[in-house]
Structure formats: C-alpha cells, structure tokens
Amino acid sequence: MASLIYCELLKLKRSRMLLISFLGGVVTPMMMIVDAVKIHYSDPTTAITLESLYHSCSLYSMLLVGLIVSTVIAAYLFSREHTERTLKIILTIPVSKHSFIASKFIMLLMWVTALSAISWASMFVFALPYHAVFGIAEFDVAVAVRYLGEMLLGGVLLFLTISPFAFLALWTKGLVVPIIAATSITMGNAALTNEALGALYPWTASYLLVHGSIAQTGYSYALAAGLVAFVSILGFLASVVYFQQEDIK
Amino acid sequence: MSEYVIETVGLTKRFGEQIGVSSLDLHVPRGKIYGLMGRNGAGKTTSMRMVLNLVRPTKGTILLFGQEHKKQQARTYRRIGSLIETPGFYENLTGPENLRILARLRGEHRKDSIDRALDIVGLSDQNDKVFSNYSLGMKQRLGIAAAIMHEPELLILDEPINGLDPIGIHEIRNFFLALRKEKGTTIFISSHVLSELEQLADIIGVMHEGRLLEEVNMAELHKRNRQYVEFAVSNVNTAALLLERQFKTTDYTVCDDRTIRLYDDLDRRGEINRCFVESNLCVTEITVSEEKLEDYFSGLIGGRGIG
Numbered sequence: 001m002a003s004l005i006y007c008e009l010l011k012l013k014r015s016r017m018l019l020i021s022f023l024g025g026v027v028t029p030m031m032m033i034v035d036a037v038k039i040h041y042s043d044p045t046t047a048i049t050l051e052s053l054y055h056s057c058s059l060y061s062m063l064l065v066g067l068i069v070s071t072v073i074a075a076y077l078f079s080r081e082h083t084e085r086t087l088k089i090i091l092t093i094p095v096s097k098h099s100f101i102a103s104k105f106i107m108l109l110m111w112v113t114a115l116s117a118i119s120w121a122s123m124f125v126f127a128l129p130y131h132a133v134f135g136i137a138e139f140d141v142a143v144a145v146r147y148l149g150e151m152l153l154g155g156v157l158l159f160l161t162i163s164p165f166a167f168l169a170l171w172t173k174g175l176v177v178p179i180i181a182a183t184s185i186t187m188g189n190a191a192l193t194n195e196a197l198g199a200l201y202p203w204t205a206s207y208l209l210v211h212g213s214i215a216q217t218g219y220s221y222a223l224a225a226g227l228v229a230f231v232s233i234l235g236f237l238a239s240v241v242y243f244q245q246e247d248i249k
Numbered sequence: 250m251s252e253y254v255i256e257t258v259g260l261t262k263r264f265g266e267q268i269g270v271s272s273l274d275l276h277v278p279r280g281k282i283y284g285l286m287g288r289n290g291a292g293k294t295t296s297m298r299m300v301l302n303l304v305r306p307t308k309g310t311i312l313l314f315g316q317e318h319k320k321q322q323a324r325t326y327r328r329i330g331s332l333i334e335t336p337g338f339y340e341n342l343t344g345p346e347n348l349r350i351l352a353r354l355r356g357e358h359r360k361d362s363i364d365r366a367l368d369i370v371g372l373s374d375q376n377d378k379v380f381s382n383y384s385l386g387m388k389q390r391l392g393i394a395a396a397i398m399h400e401p402e403l404l405i406l407d408e409p410i411n412g413l414d415p416i417g418i419h420e421i422r423n424f425f426l427a428l429r430k431e432k433g434t435t436i437f438i439s440s441h442v443l444s445e446l447e448q449l450a451d452i453i454g455v456m457h458e459g460r461l462l463e464e465v466n467m468a469e470l471h472k473r474n475r476q477y478v479e480f481a482v483s484n485v486n487t488a489a490l491l492l493e494r495q496f497k498t499t500d501y502t503v504c505d506d507r508t509i510r511l512y513d514d515l516d517r518r519g520e521i522n523r524c525f526v527e528s529n530l531c532v533t534e535i536t537v538s539e540e541k542l543e544d545y546f547s548g549l550i551g552g553r554g555i556g
Contacts, residue, residue: 007350014341014379085337089395092301093354094326248303 116155163235251315284450336392
C-alpha cells in the first residue's frame, strides 16, 4: 500500500492538476479578502474580524468552491488510469484491485485535507497585509489555530461526501459527469445552508456538523452524521464493487 | 512441472448476447513462441486479457505454469511480462520515470533493469522526453521495455510490432528470438503481420469468430504445405480448359483473372507452358512456390481475407 501511495505521488510530477488544485485552495481566502476590502470602502464602520474571515472561508470552502475543486481532484485521480490507459499495465504487475482503489481514496483524503490546510494558511497569509493596511479587529493567532482544526475536519468530511463522485468518475471514465453532479449538489448547498433541511442534505450537513450548528436545525447529530456516513459508504462500496466487476479494456 | 506455460480449458467470454471467445483450449508450451492469428474481432485480444486476469471469463479454466491462474496471483503474475495493444503510460512522466513506477510496484528488480530494458528497445537516449511527446513507435518500444524489464519467464504480447519501423521490427524480432533461445522465455504473441509470425513462431494458433480453429506446429505446417506452380496468363479459362483436357488434371485453383495455380504435375511445367503458348495464350510469369502462411490462414477461415 505504501508503494502504491508513493507511486500516486510520483505520478503527480509535472502534473498541472497540482497547480490547479493549489489555486482552488487559495481562491476562497482571496475572495474573502477582496470582500473585506469592498466592505471597508462601502461601510468603514463594519469591523472585520479574523473569526469572520475564517468562518466565511470555511463555509465557502466546504459548501461551494471546495466541493467542486475536490470533485475535480477525485475525478482526475479515479479516471486517470482509464484516460491514460495504464490500468492494463498496473493491474498485471500484479496490483490487486482492492489495494488500487484503496490507494486512490487514501490519496484523495491526503489531497483534500492538504487543500484545506492550504486554504487555512493562505487565509492567514492574506489577512496579514489586510491587517497591516486596514486593521483587523481581534487579530488573534488562537482564532486561526482553532480554525485549523475545524477546516481539517471539514476536509475529512468533504472527502467522505465526495466518494459518490469518485464512483461516477470510475463509472463514466471521465471528469465531465462528476463535475456536473458536484455542481448540482453545490446548488443544493447554496439553497439549504440557512435552512433546517440542510441537516438532511449530507453535503450541507457535514458543514453544520463541523460548525456545531446542527442543534439549531432541530435535527439530531446522529441523523446528520448517519446521512453523511451513508452517502460516504455508498460511494466507497459502489466504487469497490464496480471496479472489482469491471473488465479492463 | 507442467509442459504448458499457458493452458486454457473451455475458456469462454460473452459480452451480453455476443460471444467474444468460445470454448478456447489453448496450449502454449514452455520455451516456445506461440503465435496467435486471426482477423479483427476474432477474439485474440480478449483471450490474452482473460489470461492476464484483466477480463473475467464467463466460464472455463486458465492454467498458468500448471496451476489455476487465481491461485497465488502475486507470485504467478510476477513471472509474466505483457503488452496489450497500444501501451498506456503516464503522459506527464518520462520513459524511465514510468518504468520506475512499475518497478516500485513490482517490488523486486535489479538496479540496472530499467536502463537495460531501455537500452534493448533503443530508448536509452530519450530519458528526458515525457511520454506525451513520444511517437507511436517509441510508445510501443517503451511498452516492450516495460514487459521485459523484470526478465519474465512468459511474455504475452498483443500486436507488439504495431507502429515500429522496419529496422525496429527486425531488432525486436531478433531480441524475441534470442530471449527464447538464450533464456528459454515462452512468448505468446499475436500479430496481424502474418509474415512476422511466420518468422517468429514455433506454433501457430488460428482464431476465427471466437473459436480456435487449429493449433499447428510451424515445422509441421511447412511439411504439410504443398508446392505449386503459378502461371500468369492472358486467359485463365482457356488455361484451365487446357489443363483438364491436355494434362487430365483438376488439381488447380484460379487465383484471379490472370493467375492459375497448379498443384499437380509440377515437373511438366515446361511442357504446360509450351501448350499454353501454342494455344495463343500469353504467359507472362511462371513461379514455383510453397503455400505461405497467408494461404493457409485464408484457407482455414474460408478465404474471406485477412482483417
């Protein structure tokens, strides 16, 4: 398994996807700073806090940008061997299909959580010049550290809820269908973020779980967590079963 | 130790209602080059994929090195090198980087195995080029390098000379022959280029519409193939008539509207030629030859051409 993961890392050499995903991780914090500058000029009395910056960054990362970027990464990882026709050479080494799929999911987990860490770090880096120029109220490193834990946990939950898109990438052998599906799910997120029903929508529920907002929806933690687990397990199982049964062309 | 490195019993693959491979009984002996022939869609690639465990058989048994192929898969498949159709590699990596990934996943390899394999296929001077910039021939060479780098006991090669230039074909052919001779490597190869198989294979298997029609030893095939004399004439109908009336033979075939092939009375070809000329036939060519693999192949599958 260690060799498989090491090889997954080797395969990324010169890959444009690394840069694309890095930009995907940086774009949300950048948008937060642009928004803060706009607020400063339109309403200078509104205080910008590090807490509010991180809160918005986490929200948009998990529910909008992060979901789509993570799906692009999942689709790339899971469809790559089909696109580049390398499965027939890898599986005949031999590498077991179970190990192969497991290594893909582990790689996806590492990549998505790394992306969360990049978003967290770039939020802090972008906040520094803003603080120097315009000033951030309650600029406290402890706030940033607290959000590191939340955003990493958010990354893990994001990984769990994108497993169905990994299956779609395996099934359709491309990026288009999973990205369309993720975009549709993102629209659901946008509609349900401030609704109680968001607790029943696994992709929104994962954000509510991370931020401890489930209680406000009136639904239980167990139900929301159960739905996240259900979607996640469904995606993992579908991927494993489909790949095991599939004939390699 | 089993006599056969690959043996299949009743191997069948269905794709829905369609039969890809039907009751295939293959016998690939140890240390020999086995050439699999067949038109497009005959089932050659599907058979090779099943042997390599890439495609699940609908029914039947595959024995590799004398034991069921799903037993001790890791150990069994490490003894095999393969190339199925156009090879796929990671586009953003160079040839050596791609091979390094395979070596790492395989776990055990000689330190110089990558350089050696690249040297054999003539890619040792292309170490900085990424795979996406490779020509078709270079891709094929890298595929062969990947198949041989761990010095397997069995090579399974589907159309390995696709895209290679004539010099490359010659080099790779000689390499395969040397592998069989010096290391006793068993090679299971398919090709559309029949003349190539003729020069390589010890045994030929002919597949048609998913079935294995015949497995034949090349030496036996050469013995079995008949000699003939071929006349290129201005009128094949008159020539046929003359053969039947003057020489009392019906052992001939009309190949096209100017060629007739006679299998009998080869020693009387001078006499026959004089007869043709005296009957106002223009004889432009007389060739004494032996049936080629292509003739044998066409005859076996019903003369419907080669795919």
